[in-house]
Amino acid sequence: xxxxxTIALDAMGGDLxxxxxxxxxxxxxxxxxxxxxxxHGDEKLLAPLLETDAELKAVSSIHHTDVxxxxxxxxxxxxxxxxxxxxxxxxxxxxxxxxxxxxxSCGNTGALTVMSRMILKTMPGIDRPALAAIWPTMxxxxxxxxxxxxxxxxxxxxxxFAIMGEAMARTALGQPKPTVGLLNIGAEEMKGNENxxxxxxxxxNTDLEFExxxxxxxxxxxKGTVDVVVTDGFTGNIALKTxxxxxxxxxxxxxxxxxxxxxxxxxxxxxxxxxNVLRKRMDPxxxxxxxxxxxxxxxxxxxxxATAAGIASALDLAIDMARHDIIKKISxxxxxxxxxxxxxxxxxxxxxxxxx
Amino acid sequence: xxxxxTIALDAMGGDLxxxxxxxxxxxxxxxxxxxxxxxHGDEKLLAPLLETDAELKAVSSIHHTDVxxxxxxxxxxxxxxxxxxxxxxxxxxxxxxxxxxxxxSCGNTGALTVMSRMILKTMPGIDRPALAAIWPTMxxxxxxxxxxxxxxxxxxxxxxFAIMGEAMARTALGQPKPTVGLLNIGAEEMKGNENxxxxxxxxxNTDLEFExxxxxxxxxxxKGTVDVVVTDGFTGNIALKTxxxxxxxxxxxxxxxxxxxxxxxxxxxxxxxxxNVLRKRMDPxxxxxxxxxxxxxxxxxxxxxATAAGIASALDLAIDMARHDIIKKISxxxxxxxxxxxxxxxxxxxxxxxxx
Numbered sequence: 001x002x003x004x005x006t007i008a009l010d011a012m013g014g015d016l017x018x019x020x021x022x023x024x025x026x027x028x029x030x031x032x033x034x035x036x037x038x039x040h041g042d043e044k045l046l047a048p049l050l051e052t053d054a055e056l057k058a059v060s061s062i063h064h065t066d067v068x069x070x071x072x073x074x075x076x077x078x079x080x081x082x083x084x085x086x087x088x089x090x091x092x093x094x095x096x097x098x099x100x101x102x103x104x105s106c107g108n109t110g111a112l113t114v115m116s117r118m119i120l121k122t123m124p125g126i127d128r129p130a131l132a133a134i135w136p137t138m139x140x141x142x143x144x145x146x147x148x149x150x151x152x153x154x155x156x157x158x159x160x161f162a163i164m165g166e167a168m169a170r171t172a173l174g175q176p177k178p179t180v181g182l183l184n185i186g187a188e189e190m191k192g193n194e195n196x197x198x199x200x201x202x203x204x205n206t207d208l209e210f211e212x213x214x215x216x217x218x219x220x221x222x223k224g225t226v227d228v229v230v231t232d233g234f235t236g237n238i239a240l241k242t243x244x245x246x247x248x249x250x251x252x253x254x255x256x257x258x259x260x261x262x263x264x265x266x267x268x269x270x271x272x273x274x275x276n277v278l279r280k281r282m283d284p285x286x287x288x289x290x291x292x293x294x295x296x297x298x299x300x301x302x303x304x305x306a307t308a309a310g311i312a313s314a315l316d317l318a319i320d321m322a323r324h325d326i327i328k329k330i331s332x333x334x335x336x337x338x339x340x341x342x343x344x345x346x347x348x349x350x351x352x353x354x355x356x
Numbered sequence: 357x358x359x360x361x362t363i364a365l366d367a368m369g370g371d372l373x374x375x376x377x378x379x380x381x382x383x384x385x386x387x388x389x390x391x392x393x394x395x396h397g398d399e400k401l402l403a404p405l406l407e408t409d410a411e412l413k414a415v416s417s418i419h420h421t422d423v424x425x426x427x428x429x430x431x432x433x434x435x436x437x438x439x440x441x442x443x444x445x446x447x448x449x450x451x452x453x454x455x456x457x458x459x460x461s462c463g464n465t466g467a468l469t470v471m472s473r474m475i476l477k478t479m480p481g482i483d484r485p486a487l488a489a490i491w492p493t494m495x496x497x498x499x500x501x502x503x504x505x506x507x508x509x510x511x512x513x514x515x516x517f518a519i520m521g522e523a524m525a526r527t528a529l530g531q532p533k534p535t536v537g538l539l540n541i542g543a544e545e546m547k548g549n550e551n552x553x554x555x556x557x558x559x560x561n562t563d564l565e566f567e568x569x570x571x572x573x574x575x576x577x578x579k580g581t582v583d584v585v586v587t588d589g590f591t592g593n594i595a596l597k598t599x600x601x602x603x604x605x606x607x608x609x610x611x612x613x614x615x616x617x618x619x620x621x622x623x624x625x626x627x628x629x630x631x632n633v634l635r636k637r638m639d640p641x642x643x644x645x646x647x648x649x650x651x652x653x654x655x656x657x658x659x660x661x662a663t664a665a666g667i668a669s670a671l672d673l674a675i676d677m678a679r680h681d682i683i684k685k686i687s688x689x690x691x692x693x694x695x696x697x698x699x700x701x702x703x704x705x706x707x708x709x710x711x712x
Contacts, residue, residue, distance in 0.1 A: 148541055151549050185593040193507050218597025222605040235591050237541040241574025242595040246602040249578040257630035267627025274613035274620035
């Protein structure tokens with residue numbers, strides 16, 4: 001594995017099962033020839049799938065387990081049944097053991113949040129990890145976090161999300177000095193809830209490696225007003241899914257409109273190339289994958305319904321994060337800020353996991 | 357005005373000023389010939405605009421005032437300068453005085469929330485009014501509330517939003533027994549914040565005139581999974597603006613894609629009719645207008661940037677709400693529920709306005 005990296009995959013998560021996971025790795029292997037894949041799951045299912053791609057098989061290993069976390073398990077059920085033995089746990093543990101530089105799962109978000117946190121632990125100064133997503137915008141791409149790891153986020157959590165998000169923007173978007181905005185219901189200073197207003201106050205008065213833009217609104221995400229949009233996991237998850245739903249609705253409108261008349265059908269055929277470009281840009285799988293930030297290791301969550309193409313995109317992200325050693329970058333940034341803030345002397349209670 | 361209704365308009369609000377407001381009424385007059393319009397604002401500006409449409413002028417009156425609430429005023433500033441004298445205040449007051457059956461403004465949302473509440477007062481049992489929007493979906497239209505009247509909503513507020521929303525769905529969507537869902541980050545019962553979980557509990561156990569569906573996620577809004585989507589004003593406002601931003605982003609992708617090649621340009625020309633349909637369905641102005649629910653009178657908020665066409669859509673909504681006497685329907689529904697709940701004996705503190 002000299003010069004290469006290893007990604008540990010929970011091959012049993014997701015709605016489409018091991019076939020989509022192995023198919024995703026097949027696609028990713030072509031784009032990233034130096035990466036090794038460690039598949040965790042049922043060998044009886046995985047071995048025949050790997051037989052179909054000799055080149056993938058050559059850079060892969062199978063780690064057998066019978067236990068898989070179900071998509072409908074509560075985190076507490078998933079832990080009871082899957083601690084130390086499930087494919088999800090074992091994939092994350094490969095990162096902890098240093099065998100893999102990132103883990104990927106399309107399984108149950110709640111279980112993945114709780115297990116990742118239990119195995120990898122949060123970085124010093126972080127009590128809540130966040131799930132960060134890459135969002136297509138008019139200017140390119142932005143990072144939005146938290147999109148669902150936590151239901152609530154206090155002032156301090158939002159500040160940490162900003163720091164983790166800008167480290168990811170430097171890595172994933174290649175922005176040397178990213179701009180960061182706090183999602184709110186108005187750009188005016190007096191608007192918003194107390195946590196958002198408090199976090200803005202801290203970010204305005206801290207000396208950071210990034211530019212704090214201030215408040216942004218929902219439509220600023222797609223505009224690309226800032227590189228990093230910070231919000232709590234409740235609002236962020238709803239915003240992300242609302243955007244996905246809107247894209248699907250417009251796709252539906254478009255295909256209905258194109259079927260209206262003979263002229264529009266001919267027009268559609270002529271503009272087919274353009275429509276394919278559009279479809280690709282609108283396809284949620286082309287930007288699939290959220291990264292858990294704030295843990296001592298990289299864990300990427302792929303959409304539960306991701307196809308092989310979607311899983312390949314999530315693998316691109318996992319490989320990118322591993323290659324650029326994002327954990328080291330976040331640690332360094334957190335250290336700067338927490339040294340600055342040491343005088344504030346905040347006590348941090350152990351928070352509740354996302355669901356019990 | 358026998359058989360007709362009167363709408364009071366704040367003619368000075370909005371980014372495009374009196375011209376868009378009078379233009380909107382011109383369009384609405386064609387669709388609703390029996391409606392009278394009461395314009396509040398600067399007579400020097402309004403009189404020449406009305407001269408350009410004799411038929412509108414015949415069903416309109418101008419109520420002069422020099423004072424207008426600015427789009428950037430905080431609610432407290434708006435009240436200091438505009439109480440009893442601004443065009444916004446006077447338009448709402450026309451509803452209170454019984455001269456008009458609904459008021460419409462494209463002005464500052466914060467000021468409109470505070471003034472509406474001060475003038476019209478909340479209905480018995482309601483401590484927070486909500487702003488309800490009509491959202492296009494794959495099945496037709498749904499109602500989403502609150503989209504920005506309040507930053508926070510407690511369990512009891514969410515329950516009242518459900519009741520007000522279903523009354524509006526019966527009126528605006530013509531659904532005899534609407535379905536209602538609570539916006540959350542997962543369909544499972546254990547997910548979400550305490551307010552959402554508590555409200556679900558109450559809605560499941562109350563005998564209501566509508567069907568409580570349970571939790572819905574962000575992508576369910578556009579799917580049209582339920583007729584009424586209930587959420588707090590922070591999340592709802594961000595979801596609404598995120599959807600608007602996504603629609604604009606896809607429109608941008610589409611026009612870029614169509615300019616890519618000669619074939620796609622010709623295709624575009626042939627499919628022009630289809631694109632016009634699509635553009636119309638994607639146009640936020642075609643579904644412009646939010647209604648404040650929970651007040652003793654109808655107040656419609658139009659988008660600040662609404663054009664004449666957008667204001668005409670908001671007028672459609674105001675006229676519809678006035679014609680069907682939504683206030684009476686909401687009152688009746690609230691009475692049923694609060695009689696049921698009387699044993700719970702909840703004390704309700706006077707809440708903070710949206711911003712100070």
